[in-house]
Amino acid sequence: MNRSEITTRQFCLLVTLFTIGSSILFVPSQLAEEAQQDSWLALGIGIIINLLVVGLYLRLASFYPDKTLYDLMEILMGKWAGRLAIALTFLFAYFVCVISLVYYVGFFLGNQIFPDTPIFYLNGLFVITAVYALRLGLATIARASEIYILVFIFLFVLLTAALIPEMDANQFKPALTTPLSSLLRGAISYNSFSTFPLFFFLTIYPIHVKNRRKAARNFIWGTLWGGLVLWLICTVAISVLGAKAAATYTFPGYVLAQRVNIGDFFTRIEASIPTIWMISLFIKLLIYFYASLQALGKLTGVRQNSIYIIPLALVAWALSVDLFTNSAHLMEWSRLTLPVITFLFGVLLPFLLLVLALVRRRFQRGGDNEEA
Numbered sequence: 001m002n003r004s005e006i007t008t009r010q011f012c013l014l015v016t017l018f019t020i021g022s023s024i025l026f027v028p029s030q031l032a033e034e035a036q037q038d039s040w041l042a043l044g045i046g047i048i049i050n051l052l053v054v055g056l057y058l059r060l061a062s063f064y065p066d067k068t069l070y071d072l073m074e075i076l077m078g079k080w081a082g083r084l085a086i087a088l089t090f091l092f093a094y095f096v097c098v099i100s101l102v103y104y105v106g107f108f109l110g111n112q113i114f115p116d117t118p119i120f121y122l123n124g125l126f127v128i129t130a131v132y133a134l135r136l137g138l139a140t141i142a143r144a145s146e147i148y149i150l151v152f153i154f155l156f157v158l159l160t161a162a163l164i165p166e167m168d169a170n171q172f173k174p175a176l177t178t179p180l181s182s183l184l185r186g187a188i189s190y191n192s193f194s195t196f197p198l199f200f201f202l203t204i205y206p207i208h209v210k211n212r213r214k215a216a217r218n219f220i221w222g223t224l225w226g227g228l229v230l231w232l233i234c235t236v237a238i239s240v241l242g243a244k245a246a247a248t249y250t251f252p253g254y255v256l257a258q259r260v261n262i263g264d265f266f267t268r269i270e271a272s273i274p275t276i277w278m279i280s281l282f283i284k285l286l287i288y289f290y291a292s293l294q295a296l297g298k299l300t301g302v303r304q305n306s307i308y309i310i311p312l313a314l315v316a317w318a319l320s321v322d323l324f325t326n327s328a329h330l331m332e333w334s335r336l337t338l339p340v341i342t343f344l345f346g347v348l349l350p351f352l353l354l355v356l357a358l359v360r361r362r363f364q365r366g367g368d369n370e371e372a
Contacts, residue, residue: 006204008211010142012218012225013149014283015201019050019226021284022104023193024277025251026334027230028237032246034186037171038178039243040235042186047227049187050195053347054223057199058216060350061206063357069202069291070298076356083299085349090295092345093200094312095319096338097288101281102127102320107330112254113274120321127317130285134293134309138208141286148279155276156229160236162260167239192339194226196346197284200291250327253277289313 006014028039035042064072070089074082105126106119114122133141201219209215233253237246240259246252257273292312297305324330 005208005210006139006142008209008214008218010145011205011209011215012222013145014142014204014287015198015219015222016225016229017145017148017152017280017283018198018201018287019194019223020229020280021194022101022277022281023190023230024233024280025104025108025253025273027190027193028234028246028252029249030189030331030335031186031234032238032243032252034182034189035178036182036243036247037173037238038176038183039186039238039246040172040231041176041178042183043190043227043231043234045183046187046190046195047224047231049191050223050227051220053191053195054198054220056347056350056354057202057205058219060354060357061202063361065206065212068207068294069200070295072202072353072357074298076353076360086295086298089345089349090292090299092341093288093295094292094316096341097197097200098285098292098312099316099320099323101285101288102316103323104281105278106320107324107327108251108254108277109274111327112251120317123320124317126282126285127313130282130289131309131313133282133286134289135306138204138290141283141290145283148283152276152279159257159260159273159276160232163236163240163256166259167236169239171239171242188339188343189335190230192334192342194230195223196342197288198223199346199350200287202350203291203294204287250331
């Protein structure tokens with residue numbers, strides 16, 4: 001994919017849709033399981049953590065604004081250690097993130113909407129669409145997000161407004177009784193899906209964004225808007241379904257759409273949830289794929305890394321079919337394993353890079369003072 005620049009508004013929309021991503025289906029259930037009726041508070045804590053993590057990314061990017069994430073790894077960690085970090089990041093971006101997101105598509109559509117269609121074909125349609133988008137380039141993906149967001153907002157507002165008659169404030173009682181440890185576990189479940197993977201935006205920001213100062217603010221705003229959408233979904237899920245019921249459903253957001261009933265005329269708009277989810281998931285998949293391509297291109301020294309799009313897509317298509325044995329395996333992995341992996345790459349690695357950047361700058365200033 002050739003180097004291209006995107007506007008700050010497009011960057012903000014990409015961050016927003018990425019933050020929502022797969023979280024809109026999985027996070028409400030996990031939050032309800034951990035924080036119960038105080039899920040709204042747990043997600044609020046998660047949003048605060050979100051802002052701190054994004055602040056870490058912005059600080060790291062400010063040291064070398066003309067370099068990508070993988071350039072930073074080589075500069076700060078040295079050639080061999082840097083290449084090892086790039087290789088591990090590629091494995092995380094591709095084998096953990098890309099392939100799992102492709103699996104989510106077939107898992108959800110195959111279980112809820114097209115039960116008679118093999119997952120292999122559902123995943124294939126999604127992968128083929130992603131290949132086409134990636135070959136068009138980052139700038140085209142960013143422009144498409146300006147259209148996607150309009151569809152997303154319309155369907156999201158429609159769903160939320162239609163559920164107002166079903167909401168019950170008593171579902172939040174007793175309020176503020178959940179232990180802090182449970183609230184933190186709920187917050188981390190949100191961060192593992194929506195916050196820590198934002199690390200991959202350092203392959204785009206700041207080098208591919210036109211107005212870097214404004215882009216930094218939009219990075220923060222994008223995470224806030226995405227967090228607000230998820231907060232509303234979780235709050236609506238608790239108020240309509242109740243904490244216990246929301247925790248038992250794998251996809252409480254889809255169940256919410258099935259509960260819509262206005263005068264026995266406007267009912268069952270569950271098709272809106274797959275549309276909302278596919279929009280945000282598609283953008284998230286493209287960012288993961290883009291980060292994977294950049295890493296592989298850096299490792300192999302190939303400038304036109306678009307040659308890897310089709311091979312990587314075919315491998316992801318094949319491996320995604322049987323990635324998890326069943327839904328219980330998927331939920332256990334999402335609750336126990338995913339937070340650890342995403343924390344390592346989304347917090348510890350950038351924190352290490354930031355420390356190395358600070359040490360490097362201090363030594364450089366010390367050398368300049370000695371010369372003077």
